[in-house]
Amino acid sequence: MSPTSTNWFTNKDLFQYDRQQLKSRIVHIGFGAFHRAHQALITHEMLSQQSSDWGICEVNLMGSEQLIQNLRHQDHCYHVLEKGPQAQTCKTIGSVIESLHPAFDGHQAIIAKLAEPQVAIVSMTITEKGYCIAPATGKLDTNHPLIAHDLAHPDEPQSAIGYIVAGLRARQQAGLDGFTVLSCDNVQGNGHIVQQAVLDYTQKVYPELLEWLKQHVTFPCTMVDRIVPAMTDESLAEITAIIGQADPCAIACEPFRQWVIEDNFIKGHPDWDLAGAEFVDDVVPYEAMKLRMLNGSHSFLAYLGYLAGYPYISEAIANPDFERCIRQLMLKEQVPTLSMPDDTDLEAYAQELLDRFANPSIQHKTWQIATDGSQKLPPRFLNSIQFHLAHHSDCRLLTLAVAGWMRYVGGIDESGQPIDIRDPLADRYREIVASTDDDENRVLALLAIDSIFGQQLPTQKTFVESVISCYMMLKNDGVKETIKCY
Ligand code: NAI
Ligand code: CS2
Numbered sequence: 001m002s003p004t005s006t007n008w009f010t011n012k013d014l015f016q017y018d019r020q021q022l023k024s025r026i027v028h029i030g031f032g033a034f035h036r037a038h039q040a041l042i043t044h045e046m047l048s049q050q051s052s053d054w055g056i057c058e059v060n061l062m063g064s065e066q067l068i069q070n071l072r073h074q075d076h077c078y079h080v081l082e083k084g085p086q087a088q089t090c091k092t093i094g095s096v097i098e099s100l101h102p103a104f105d106g107h108q109a110i111i112a113k114l115a116e117p118q119v120a121i122v123s124m125t126i127t128e129k130g131y132c133i134a135p136a137t138g139k140l141d142t143n144h145p146l147i148a149h150d151l152a153h154p155d156e157p158q159s160a161i162g163y164i165v166a167g168l169r170a171r172q173q174a175g176l177d178g179f180t181v182l183s184c185d186n187v188q189g190n191g192h193i194v195q196q197a198v199l200d201y202t203q204k205v206y207p208e209l210l211e212w213l214k215q216h217v218t219f220p221c222t223m224v225d226r227i228v229p230a231m232t233d234e235s236l237a238e239i240t241a242i243i244g245q246a247d248p249c250a251i252a253c254e255p256f257r258q259w260v261i262e263d264n265f266i267k268g269h270p271d272w273d274l275a276g277a278e279f280v281d282d283v284v285p286y287e288a289m290k291l292r293m294l295n296g297s298h299s300f301l302a303y304l305g306y307l308a309g310y311p312y313i314s315e316a317i318a319n320p321d322f323e324r325c326i327r328q329l330m331l332k333e334q335v336p337t338l339s340m341p342d343d344t345d346l347e348a349y350a351q352e353l354l355d356r357f358a359n360p361s362i363q364h365k366t367w368q369i370a371t372d373g374s375q376k377l378p379p380r381f382l383n384s385i386q387f388h389l390a391h392h393s394d395c396r397l398l399t400l401a402v403a404g405w406m407r408y409v410g411g412i413d414e415s416g417q418p419i420d421i422r423d424p425l426a427d428r429y430r431e432i433v434a435s436t437d438d439d440e441n442r443v444l445a446l447l448a449i450d451s452i453f454g455q456q457l458p459t460q461k462t463f464v465e466s467v468i469s470c471y472m473m474l475k476n477d478g479v480k481e482t483i484k485c486y
Contacts, residue, residue, distance in 0.1 A: 008247070009077040010075075017047045021051070022055025024113065024116065024118065025120045026054060026121045026270075027059060027123075028040070028057070028124065029126055029160050030060065030125040031058040033231060034224075034226070036228075037251050038184070039123060039125075039184055040056060040095050041093055041095075042257070042275045043095040043275075044091070044094055045275035052270065055098075056096045058098070076099060079251075081251070082255045083235070083255070084361065085358075100113060107155075107157065114164070114168075114171075119179055121265070121269065122179050122181050124160055124183055124185065128185060128187055128372055131197050132159055132197065133196070134451040135375050135377070135452060136450060136451055137454070146162070147162070147201065149162075151201075151205060161194075164198060165206070165209075168209070169206055177216055178216025178267070180218050181218070182219075186290075186291060186376075188284075188288065188379040191262060192219070192221065218264045220262035221262045221284060222259065223258070223259070223286040223287045224259055225257065227256070227356060228252075229363060231252065232252070236250060256352075259278070260277070260280055261278065262280065262283045285341065288383075289346070292334040292379075292384055293349065294353055297353060297357070298369050299369060299380045299401065299405075301316045301317060304400070304404040306413065308478070310366055311365060311367070312364060313365075313369070314359060314364070318358065321484050322483060328397060329401075336388075336391075337384045337387040373409065373423055374451065375423075381401050382402075382457060384398055385463065386456070389462065399466045399467055399470050404470075406442070406443060406471055407474050409421055411429070411430070425452075443464075
């Protein structure tokens with residue numbers, strides 16, 4: 001930036017709405033890549049069409065201190081670059097008006113914000129693990145370190161669940177109404193899951209609050225979709241070239257986006273439908289469709305693609321054997337498990353997903369998607385496998401995907417390089433790998449992790465034998481030869 005030029009965010013003509021009129025009626029927990037390119041952008045586009053006061057206060061509970069400092073420095077504005085295979089569009093987002101972080105604002109400022117009377121929605125994108133539940137059961141994990149801390153110190157919470165309950169308690173004590181808790185994470189039945197976590201936690205710390213909470217808080221489910229990889233230097237440089245200055249809060253994503261929201265808000269909601277969101281009575285079928293077809297394919301490509309040496313999804317899907325497997329995985333093994341409204345065209349949906357995965361402008365790392373497998377396996381693969389076992393139908397690709405995950409958490413890729421495994425259960429995997437030389441024993445030990453596989457699946461002989469056989473094929477023949485046979 002030259003000494004005479006002004007900062008881009010001081011340009012008053014950037015927005016079609018008056019940011020001074022916005023209030024923090026939404027508090028969002030988890031100012032990560034996805035929220036910037038999805039809910040905050042959709043709120044911005046809604047505001048551009050209809051004057052209203054729905055602004056967002058961002059809260060990051062874990063890390064990203066610098067990101068929040070940068071955001072403050074640029075008056076909470078930032079850019080989103082939508083990258084299609086050919087064209088790209090850069091948008092300046094103005095829906096965010098303030099931010100909080102426990103590292104510089106303290107716990108109490110966040111609880112006080114949640115208890116401000118105008119707050120109507122507390123939304124979140126805190127990753128699957130942020131809900132502190134056991135994925136196989138969907139129940140609050142009271143041994144989770146964050147929850148164990150909060151149960152002992154509910155006034156100084158660390159978990160998102162602890163903060164939400166502390167905020168609701170402060171509202172009840174001040175004689176205020178409640179708010180809507182809106183999960184925007186890739187968790188099956190995300191509204192039900194966060195509700196269960198909030199109720200389980202409240203029962204333990206403030207049982208007297210339970211009845212009030214049941215009457216004053218709602219937990220709609222949502223299906224959220226937009227591929228937003230972690231930011232790259234290349235995309236940052238592209239945005240700098242477009243706007244002529246740096247924006248360290250900018251993010252890049254694909255052009256596609258979808259948001260299906262259960263219409264169950266206790267204190268109103270923005271007219272997000274003006275910007276393409278859909279309000280429906282029942283989101284759960286759409287969530288299952290997206291988690292099994294999109295995210296299931298992603299995880300298949302992540303584990304097997306990474307092992308085979310593909311750093312990006314677009315490179316893995318360019319291998320015709322992977323493409324064929326993914327098409328079959330979606331249409332033959334995931335579609336039969338779904339119960340969709342009659343007019344849903346799942347073949348067209350599958351083709352659209354294949355085209356999105358192939359977008360060469362999006363550098364989505366297989367390694368990034370492979371993180372937190374302990375949270376992702378149940379909704380993406382295991383629920384469908386249970387369906388097939390109950391119906392005696394074929395699920396060979398889903399089984400191969402589980403075996404691929406097992407090879408991945410073994411910690412060495414096919415060229416002999418160590419894998420940096422990021423997962424809340426990473427230590428457990430390391431113990432299992434260190435204590436099992438024998439392949440079959442390793443598979444059995446991994447299947448015995450009941451927070452992932454539950455109690456029933458490891459007792460299903462057909463499934464266990466198929467996983468062992470896939471594991472051996474992957475080990476002996478490698479991923480590329482194995483998927484040729486499918
Ligand atoms: P990110 O890594 O950029 O951001 C993660 C956010 O979660 C950060 O704000 C972090 O502070 C917060 N967080 C992490 N662990 C937490 C915890 N235990 N408690 C509270 N907050 C915690 O990731 P990104 O891309 O924003 O994705 C976040 C989630 O959004 C995903 O896990 C997924 O559920 C959902 N999502 C992501 C999509 C994507 O393509 N990136 C698309 C659809 C949904
Ligand atoms: C991905 C998702 O990281 C992952 O696990 O599968 O974040 C995926 O990009 C989104 O769900 C797309 O909407």
